[in-house]
Amino acid sequence: MRRCAEGGTLVLLRCTLDGLLLPTRIDYASEQLIAYDGDEGFALQPIEAIYYEVVAATRHERDWLTLHPLRLLRFAEDFREADVQPEFETDWP
Numbered sequence: 001m002r003r004c005a006e007g008g009t010l011v012l013l014r015c016t017l018d019g020l021l022l023p024t025r026i027d028y029a030s031e032q033l034i035a036y037d038g039d040e041g042f043a044l045q046p047i048e049a050i051y052y053e054v055v056a057a058t059r060h061e062r063d064w065l066t067l068h069p070l071r072l073l074r075f076a077e078d079f080r081e082a083d084v085q086p087e088f089e090t091d092w093p
Contacts, residue, residue, distance in 0.1 A: 012056040049073035058082045
């Protein structure tokens with residue numbers, strides 16, 4: 001699992017339309033997923049989540065994703081849980 005410059009690890013998303021893998025970080029402050037296509041990051045909108053699935057995440061990130069508002073985002077059949085633990089504090093329950 002790669003680390004991102006802002007701290008924490010990267011969630012890996014896959015586009016269900018073309019199979020493109022996108023490294024993604026959780027912005028805990030704004031409660032958004034920031035996906036990267038190259039060096040450019042974009043906030044994943046709730047309606048866009050229908051076109052993506054989570055391929056890899058830590059247990060901490062998986063738990064956060066199941067508790068937050070991207071209900072259309074699903075976990076891939078080949079989802080794998082990374083064993084990297086977060087190195088930062090969060091204030092979400």
